Amino acid sequence: MPVLSSRNEKGRFEFEKNQTILEVSLENELSHLHVCGGHGRCSTCRVQVLDGLENCENRNAIEQAMSEKLDFPDDVRLACQTKLKGDVTIRRLLNGMEDIKFAKSAIEQSGPIGSNKDVAILFADIENFTPLSERMASFDVMYLLNKYFDFAGDIVMSNGGAMNNYIGDAFLAVFGLDDTGDETFRAVKAGIEIQSRLNEFSAQVEEDFDELFKVRIGIHYGEVIVGMLGCRGTERLSVIGDTVNMAARAEAANKDADTDMLITEMAYSQVEGRVEVEDFIRMKLKGTSERTTLYEIKSVIGDSLAKENTEQKIIGGIEWNRSVPVADLKEGSKLETSYQDEAVLVFRHDGELRAIQNACTHMNLPLTGGDIDDGGNITCPFHGTAYCTKTGEVTKWCEGLPDDMPAENKAMITSIKQNPIKTFLTLESDNHAWLAEP
Ligand code: FES
Known part of the structure; x- marks a missing residue:
């Protein structure tokens, strides 16, 4: 019989072909987390296959969706979905309550757990902001x-970038997370447009407050690590790595060069021939040992070569994502879709388009089969928790538990924190429903 070896127990367990890793674990009474009960929704059963990956069946659709959402490498598998056909050696990756909380949080945030990506970073900082802020009233x-x-932010988004972080009076924008290409050109174009808009804005500040308002920008292109970062419950998509530092150093170099915007050699190599260079300087950037060339860009030539993004659009500063065709949204029916990898349910209530996260905050189970009452509250078909589909608030908590459920199980299930579900902004345009973060 084939054998499953577990590094955690240093044990060997025989199994029948076609059993899942989780089935083998549970049959042998190993303490293997499986919070969603083996439905491929929690990821707490994940294992790393150390040996014998070829003896695991390919990922099924459920596992594939979770793997893409959390950016699992090939050797990380959901034990509840992975069927075995020969000897394998595994290591369980989550082992206790703290790990469960982090797994749940990662899924709720629906972002990658960590991946490398080539992006352009635009770093902008206001010149002499501290003394300026001390001279002005706080409001x-x-x-x-x-x-x-x-x-x-409007300029960044209209060029396909994302405002990623604010650090006091500075901000960091990332271009390239959307995989449409030409990220450095778009970053440079955004930088030029920001400086151009600042001419007008600074003149107004000078007139109203008798103060100078000048912004310095640095742009660099390179690899970053992209992932959800933060303490539990406050995670946000973040980019880290030396590429970010280089953009900040290029920004700081403006001070010595007496310029408004400088791009690094790496960034220039991405847009050479498609920008007009005003000037360049050679200098050692802070924290580096080699001299490098920084380019002052006067203008961009032509348009961005990025693929047209028909899936997203910016209206009124809000980024909308295209969802289901409105023709499919009949009153009384619900459509399962996704928003940036997050499962979403879209439907009409009294003619109004609504969209909610398609997972209860109780056990992360789908709400698709839930009834929606006249007041617009949806009841989870599993344990009877209900939510207002307009605000996301909990209106009932676990009111559908079976009478014969043991008291301690009831107590455990009902004691889970009563979090609201996420609701989305909705819009009808181009014969489609469009969704946005509230
Ligand atoms: S047990 Fe939840 S994903 Fe496998």
Whole structure:
């Protein structure tokens, strides 16, 4: 008989072909987490296959979806979905309550657990902001910053970038997360447009506040690590790595060069021949040992070669993602779809388009089979928790538990924190429903 070896127990367990890894574990009373009961929805059963990956059946659709969502490498498999056909050696990757919480959080955030990507980073900082903010009233400081971030964000997004992080008066924008290509050209174009818009904005600041408002920009192209980062419950998509530092160093170099925007050699290599160079300087960037060339760009030539993105559009500063055709949305029916890899349920209630996360916050189980009452509340078909589909608030908690369920199980199930479900902004356009983050 084939054998499953587990590094955690240093044990060997025989099994019948076509059993899943989880079935073998449970049959042998190994403590193998499987919070969703083996339905491929929680990822807590994940294992690393150390040997014998060829003896695992290919990923089925459920496992494939989870693997793409969490960016699993090939050798990380869901034990509940992976059927075995020969000897394998595995290592369980999650082992306790803390690990369960992190797995749940990663799924709820629906972002990659970590991957490498080539992107262009635009780093922008306001010159001499600290003394400026000390001279101004605090509400004027916030007013100015928000106005500036608002138009800069619009420009970044209209060029296909994402405002990724704000650090006081500085911000970091990333181009290339959408895989449409030509990320550096789009970053440079956005930088030029921001500086152009700032001419007008700075003149207004000078007139209203008698202050100079100048922004320095640095752009670099290279590899970053992309993943969800933060303490549990506050995770957000983040980019880290030396590429980010290089963009910040290029920004800082503007001070010595007396320029507004500089791009690094790596960034220039991506757009050479498609930009007009005003000037260049050779210097050692902070924290580096070699001299490098930085380019001051006057303008871009032509348009971006990025693939047209028909899946997203920006309206009123909001990024909308194309969803299901409206013709398929009949009153009373619900459509399963996704929003940036997150399972979503779209439907009409009293003619109004609504979209909610398609997973209860109780056990992460699908709401597709739930009834929606006249008030627009959907009841989870598994344990009777109900949510308002407009606000996401919990309106009932676990009111459908079987009478014969043991009291301690009831107590455990009902004690889970009553979090609301996520709801989405909806829009009808181009014969489709469009969804956005609230
Ligand atoms: S047990 Fe939940 S995904 Fe395998």
